[in-house]
Amino acid sequence: MRSETIENYLKTIYNLSSDNTRVVTNQQLASKLNFNPASxxxxxxxxxxxKYVVYEKSYGTRLTASGARxxxxxxxxxxxxxxxLVKELGFGWDEVHEIAEELEHVKNDxxxxxxxxxxxxxxxxxxxxxxPDAKGKFQKDKLITLFEARAKGSYRIMGTSDHSVVFLKxxxxxxxxxxxxxxxxxxxxxxxxxxxxxxxxxxxxxxKVASNIICKET
Amino acid sequence: MRSETIENYLKTIYNLSSDNTRVVTNQQLASKLNFNPASxxxxxxxxxxxKYVVYEKSYGTRLTASGARxxxxxxxxxxxxxxxLVKELGFGWDEVHEIAEELEHVKNDxxxxxxxxxxxxxxxxxxxxxxPDAKGKFQKDKLITLFEARAKGSYRIMGTSDHSVVFLKxxxxxxxxxxxxxxxxxxxxxxxxxxxxxxxxxxxxxxKVASNIICKET
DNA sequence: ATTATCTTTTAGGCATACCAAAATTAATAA
DNA sequence: TTATTAATTTTGGTATGCCTAAAAGATAAT
Numbered sequence: 488m489r490s491e492t493i494e495n496y497l498k499t500i501y502n503l504s505s506d507n508t509r510v511v512t513n514q515q516l517a518s519k520l521n522f523n524p525a526s527x528x529x530x531x532x533x534x535x536x537x538k539y540v541v542y543e544k545s546y547g548t549r550l551t552a553s554g555a556r557x558x559x560x561x562x563x564x565x566x567x568x569x570x571x572l573v574k575e576l577g578f579g580w581d582e583v584h585e586i587a588e589e590l591e592h593v594k595n596d597x598x599x600x601x602x603x604x605x606x607x608x609x610x611x612x613x614x615x616x617x618x619p620d621a622k623g624k625f626q627k628d629k630l631i632t633l634f635e636a637r638a639k640g641s642y643r644i645m646g647t648s649d650h651s652v653v654f655l656k657x658x659x660x661x662x663x664x665x666x667x668x669x670x671x672x673x674x675x676x677x678x679x680x681x682x683x684x685x686x687x688x689x690x691x692x693x694x695k696v697a698s699n700i701i702c703k704e705t
Numbered sequence: 706m707r708s709e710t711i712e713n714y715l716k717t718i719y720n721l722s723s724d725n726t727r728v729v730t731n732q733q734l735a736s737k738l739n740f741n742p743a744s745x746x747x748x749x750x751x752x753x754x755x756k757y758v759v760y761e762k763s764y765g766t767r768l769t770a771s772g773a774r775x776x777x778x779x780x781x782x783x784x785x786x787x788x789x790l791v792k793e794l795g796f797g798w799d800e801v802h803e804i805a806e807e808l809e810h811v812k813n814d815x816x817x818x819x820x821x822x823x824x825x826x827x828x829x830x831x832x833x834x835x836x837p838d839a840k841g842k843f844q845k846d847k848l849i850t851l852f853e854a855r856a857k858g859s860y861r862i863m864g865t866s867d868h869s870v871v872f873l874k875x876x877x878x879x880x881x882x883x884x885x886x887x888x889x890x891x892x893x894x895x896x897x898x899x900x901x902x903x904x905x906x907x908x909x910x911x912x913k914v915a916s917n918i919i920c921k922e923t
Numbered sequence: 924a925t926t927a928t929c930t931t932t933t934a935g936g937c938a939t940a941c942c943a944a945a946a947t948t949a950a951t952a953a
Numbered sequence: 954t955t956a957t958t959a960a961t962t963t964t965g966g967t968a969t970g971c972c973t974a975a976a977a978g979a980t981a982a983t
Contacts, residue, residue: 492940513961526941528962545948545961576819589811595804601794710970731931744971746932751969763931763978 488533491592494561495520496530497539498591500550501558510547559623564599565591566612571602573613580613596621611638615674617704627704633671633681634698641670642702649699657696662686668705706751709810712779713738714748715757716809718768719776728765777841782817783809784830789820791831798831814839829856833892835922845922851889851899852916859888860920867917875914880904886923 499519503511513531517524528544535542539554550558568587572578578586600621603609610626612618615637617625630645644667647654658664662685672689673682679694692700717737721729731749735742746762753760757772768776786805790796796804818839821827828844830836833856835843848863862885865872876882880903890907891900897912910918 489939514959522940523942524961525943525963529940572816576816576823578815578819586811586813586816589813590808593804593807593811595807597796598790598794598804601796605794707969732929740970741972742931743933743973747970 488530488537490594492530493534493537493539494557494592496534497550497554497558498561498565500540500548501555501562504549507550507555510549512547516548556623559619560594561591563619563621563623564593566616566618567599567603567606567609569614570606570609570612570618574606574609583613611636615639625704630701630703632698633692633700633702634679634694636671636702636704637674637679639671639674641668641705643668643705644700644702646701647699648701654696654699658700661690662688663690663700669702706748706755708812710748711752711755711757712775712810714752715768715772715776716779716783718758718766719773719780722767725768725773728767730765734766774841777837778812779809781837781839781841782811784834784836785817785821785824785827787832788824788827788830788836792824792827801831829854833857843922848919848921850916851910851918851920852897852912854889854920854922855892855897855899857889857892859886859923861886861923862918862920864919865917866919872914872917876918879908880906881908881918887920 496516499516500511501507503509503515503519513524513527516522516531517527520527531540531542531548534540534548534554538551539557540548540550542548565587568590569580569583572583572586573580603618603621608620610618610629610631617638617640619625632648633642636642644663644665646665647658663669667685669683669685671681671683675681679697681692681694681697683690683692714734717734718729719725721727721733721737731742731745734740734749735745738745749758749760749766752758752766752772756769757775758766758768760766783805786808787798787801790801790804791798821836821839826838828836828847828849833854835856835858837843850866851860854860862881862883864883865876881887885903887901887903889899889901893899897915898909899912899915900907900909902908
């Protein structure tokens with residue numbers, strides 16, 4: 488199999504399986520890749536032989552450890568390139584996806600690591616998606632403001648940068664206390680506001696508030 | 706035909722034909738591309754249909770205008786990437802060729818032009834090969850020092866930056882006067898010295914001397 | 924001019940990666 | 954449970970781009 492073919496399948500399976508927690512169906516893959524389902528069946532059988540996926544017929548597919556690693560490496564390349572194009576070359580965040588789709592197939596660790604280093608090893612790309620490091624690990628411990636996070640996912644509140652009574656009362660009212668687990672459900676591009684859940688309640692918080700909440704990914 | 710296949714053929718034909726001045730044989734292509742001659746025949750017939758080459762059987766091949774243009778665009782992308790990798794990312798000049806071989810296939814004019822701009826639109830790559838501009842033209846009129854040129858080719862001496870009597874006598878002694886045509890035969894990487902011919906005589910000139918001779922490509 | 928050599932082309936094959944249509948299997952509803 | 958519907962797989966087919974071996978054509982030497 489051509490390496491680009493393998494990469495496109497693994498990447499798509501990874502994205503559809505939400506971090507490899509779910510099994511992916513042939514139909515999902517076929518529609519995402521714009522292929523005929525018959526082609527997907529054929530490809531999956533080969534990927535199974537190559538030990539990149541576990542494929543049980545008429546059931547579904549999931550990535551093996553080596554398949555997931557390869558997928559994460561592709562994701563890293565894609566997101567580093569997107570970040571580079573936006574931050575260093577001045578592209579708009581909406582025009583970089585297609586270019587990164589091609590650049591991601593250039594497999595050279597030194598190149599990607601140098602680009603990452605040049606930008607201070609960013610942890611999120613311009614769309615707010617997390618960038619795995621060279622070892623394939625997603626940053627989870629670094630403290631960031633909720634504004635910097637700008638990504639769907641789960642976080643734990645670790646502190647605030649605004650210590651005024653007004654602000655702390657506001658947080659307390661919504662249960663946004665230190666140690667609380669929150670979940671970012673949507674990120675509004677227009678004004679940077681976030682829709683989050685905290686203790687089963689949904690709250691919309693503004694960019695301003697978000698930028699004063701210090702948290703870490705969980 | 707896959708665009709990468711087309712590009713690899715056109716690029717190779719361009720390089721073998723020395724700026725499209727000669728006709729290229731199937732065997733030359735086959736050995737350069739590490740393909741069987743039979744495969745080359747087949748590909749050339751398709752490239753002829755696609756109007757990228759003029760191919761007469763058992764004679765040879767040359768690029769059409771559109772084929773040459775495409776080849777030059779590939780050369781531009783390749784050389785811009787090589788320059789970028791060396792100058793901006795700190796790669797060694799000897800390790801960038803393979804990476805550029807992959808990056809050159811990413812066709813996005815805006816990307817290449819931004820990279821070029823970032824570097825001040827360089828006219829030579831780290832190996833001393835000329836970089837065509839976005840319109841496919843090679844720089845020929847710009848005045849440069851012979852040191853900057855660092856490339857095999859023909860030049861005309863247009864002046865000097867060192868006007869001392871000693872220097873001018875030195876030049877005169879070797880016939881390196883204003884208006885003289887010279888030809889750079891080899892560039893010594895170690896010390897930047899050049900082996901040139903001037904009026905049929907061979908002369909080695911140091912980097913120091915070269916950097917005081919102003920010339921233009923002819 | 925004829926033979927020997929070298930190059931190019933033809934002919935037939937193979938793997939990849941896609942497709943459409945038919946057959947099978949699984950899921951859902953009556 | 955059976956019928957219906959939906960998803961998956963099988964079967965057979967296509968274009969691409971490479972291959973080898975044999976045939977044809979061009980070149981060079983005697």
